[in-house]
Amino acid sequence: MSQTALAEQARAVVYDAYRQGLPQATAAQLLAGKATPAWIAHEYAALRRRGISQMAGQQELFAPEPADAQQ
Template identity: 75%
Template sequence: MTEPISAAQARAIVYDAYTTGLPQAAAAQLLAGRATPAWVAHEYAVLRKRGISSMAGQQSLFDTAETES
């Protein structure tokens, strides 16, 4: 049986998946049945509308400007 998670926790998982470039199906799998694929698609659309880059997480991982100082 899966543990229940809050909406904020589910949104955090979706945000991390989105900003690292994972497809919606992968984000839905990460939630392991705790959210529907339609809900994940809606959250991805919200993030796109907010102008958040789907690669923001990857860009920050490889940003050398912060590590050079």
């Protein structure tokens, strides 16, 4: 697998961890040594700068279903 593909997979893990409100240390554990803590911190900061909510994933998980979807 190419370095680019590995970086994109790591970035996806960090993005998911961030959106679920998980701490950076948990993201590092999920990546199992495939990324440095400094890189993870940089990615978290980039997501904050982009204005992405750290709790967005939890809000999606626990959001009530629209009335149309309940039928």
